[in-house]
Amino acid sequence: MKTARRKAEATNRLLARLPDLDRRRLLAKSTSVQLRTTDVLYERGKRIREVYFPTGGSISLIATLHGHDRLQVGLVGDEGMLGTSLVLGVTVSPTLALVQDCGTAWQIDAASFREELECSVALRGCLQRYVHVVMCQSAQTVACTRFHVVEARLARWLLMTRDRAHSDHFHSTHESLATILGVRRAGVTHAAGSLQQQRLIRYSRGEITVLDHHGLEASACACYVANQDTYARVMN
Amino acid sequence: MKTARRKAEATNRLLARLPDLDRRRLLAKSTSVQLRTTDVLYERGKRIREVYFPTGGSISLIATLHGHDRLQVGLVGDEGMLGTSLVLGVTVSPTLALVQDCGTAWQIDAASFREELECSVALRGCLQRYVHVVMCQSAQTVACTRFHVVEARLARWLLMTRDRAHSDHFHSTHESLATILGVRRAGVTHAAGSLQQQRLIRYSRGEITVLDHHGLEASACACYVANQDTYARVMN
DNA sequence: CGTGGTTTGTACGGTGCCCCACGAAAAAAC
DNA sequence: GTTTTTTCGTGGGGCACCGTACAAACCACG
Numbered sequence A, B: 001m002k003t004a005r006r007k008a009e010a011t012n013r014l015l016a017r018l019p020d021l022d023r024r025r026l027l028a029k030s031t032s033v034q035l036r037t038t039d040v041l042y043e044r045g046k047r048i049r050e051v052y053f054p055t056g057g058s059i060s061l062i063a064t065l066h067g068h069d070r071l072q073v074g075l076v077g078d079e080g081m082l083g084t085s086l087v088l089g090v091t092v093s094p095t096l097a098l099v100q101d102c103g104t105a106w107q108i109d110a111a112s113f114r115e116e117l118e119c120s121v122a123l124r125g126c127l128q129r130y131v132h133v134v135m136c137q138s139a140q141t142v143a144c145t146r147f148h149v150v151e152a153r154l155a156r157w158l159l160m161t162r163d164r165a166h167s168d169h170f171h172s173t174h175e176s177l178a179t180i181l182g183v184r185r186a187g188v189t190h191a192a193g194s195l196q197q198q199r200l201i202r203y204s205r206g207e208i209t210v211l212d213h214h215g216l217e218a219s220a221c222a223c224y225v226a227n228q229d230t231y232a233r234v235m236n
Numbered sequence C: 001c002g003t004g005g006t007t008t009g010t011a012c013g014g015t016g017c018c019c020c021a022c023g024a025a026a027a028a029a030c
Numbered sequence D: 001g002t003t004t005t006t007t008c009g010t011g012g013g014g015c016a017c018c019g020t021a022c023a024a025a026c027c028a029c030g
Helices: A020-028 A110-119 A121-147 A150-165 A174-181 A185-197 A213-219 A223-235 B020-028 B110-119 B121-147 B150-165 B174-181 B185-197 B213-219 B223-235
Strands: A031-035 A040-042 A050-054 A058-064 A070-076 A096-101 A103-109 A169-171 A201-204 A207-210 B031-035 B040-042 B050-054 B058-064 B070-076 B096-101 B103-109 B169-171 B201-204 B207-210
Touching: A020 A110, A020 A121, A031 A050, A050 A058, A050 A110, A058 A150, A058 A174, A058 B121, A070 A096, A070 A121, A070 A150, A070 A174, A070 B121, A096 A150, A103 A110, A110 A121, A121 A150, A121 A223, A121 B058, A121 B070, A121 B121, A150 A169, A150 A174, A150 A185, A150 A207, A150 A213, A150 A223, A174 A185, A185 A201, B020 B110, B020 B121, B031 B050, B050 B058, B050 B110, B058 B150, B058 B174, B070 B096, B070 B121, B070 B150, B070 B174, B096 B150, B103 B110, B110 B121, B121 B150, B121 B223, B150 B169, B150 B174, B150 B185, B150 B207, B150 B213, B150 B223, B174 B185, B185 B201
Parallel strands: none
Antiparallel strands: A031 A103, A040 A096, A050 A103, A058 A070, A058 A096, A169 A207, A201 A207, B031 B103, B040 B096, B050 B103, B058 B070, B058 B096, B169 B207, B201 B207
16 A cells, blocks of 8 residues: 655755756766665665665665664665765665665666766765764664663654655554564564554554654654754754 | 873874875874873864874763763774764764773864865775764664673673773773763673673773683674774775 | 772662563455 | 465563662772
């Protein structure tokens, strides 16, 4: 089942910041692709072949430990990009990149991207600032994962995903949420059940609806707002 | 009390990678400063006035949450630099930077540093790669903090600090280790006591000595080696 | 030599989450 | 319509770590 999405706003907010000329030159080398849930865009330690600028949906950045422990360390939507490593001159991905919520993105091959990076000062500046945002959010996530309880972290994730979906409705099972939050599936069921009882969300077999996003913000840890602030402060 | 250190090797490993000319130009604008334990070099959200290239000792990068929860998200020594944000064109520090282990560093004011960054391709390339290393290590730390027990994380920290001190002996109380690891002081006492009983370390009133670093590696989580591998892979 | 501050040892009850496991209910496949 | 798969609910025992608190050991200093 697909969620209704405002296709009219199919833009990427990073690209939107570029001067018209720079953006048009970049888009000329890009193709619009569909991102489908569970698609693997990058694998840890493997070469980055394409860069993505999502215009809808969201992609998880997932850290993998020796062993089978996994955990989400970042979430990318139309406010960001996939392939920050290339901005730093590194061609290998440090994390697994997994499509969480289906959508579309501009796709550019790595070589063309690096060419554009060379000749556009605005592109470099914008993307380097975005890299900094990712670093800040990563630091925040370290502390968040350590100190905050599952229910608050789940609420934060729901809000972040809602923002990127541009919709109160999106898809994710308890199982996949367990991987994202780095907890047991049963732990997610418990936390999600609590949020549902408070009438903040409603869900059924992977279909999640945010009923009261203000209430959800109250349940979420302050990391949600902190990340938004970081983005606004650094990018402006 | 000071630890004996090999002053002969007072170099920074990032700077050592630069072509002679670029390095000399950078050092011409730098001054050598002493870093003393508990010195605050950066504060969260505040302007970065100087950049540091440590040549000894180590500096903690510490994330602060709303509330009083704190946690180390990075450790910088002569293998790295302080002020990565400036490499990305951002002049504000995302974390608190606290001197853990006394030592020396090359200090450069922000403006001069940015000038050098403009005109040296090698400097940009080297430091951007280092930024990538920091991102990788941060992602690793998110998962490590979530999944690994205190004793393993403590062992990892001891090894990392030992590398940066270039000595088996260095200073840190259980109290400060508690902040670094994001646990209670009593938790550190327990874990440290266990490591001491295994004859891997010895400590007394903040003076720590690593007795068996191979044994310590076995007690530490794989994140220690993983971070070393990342550094070697990305920087070479 | 006593006093005060710092550092470390330890104990107790509590909690958040783990591991394991089973069952139920809804959707999908046949 | 029956079977298989996916998703979700729940329970019991256990463990790592928490919050708190108190005491002992050690060092610095008057």
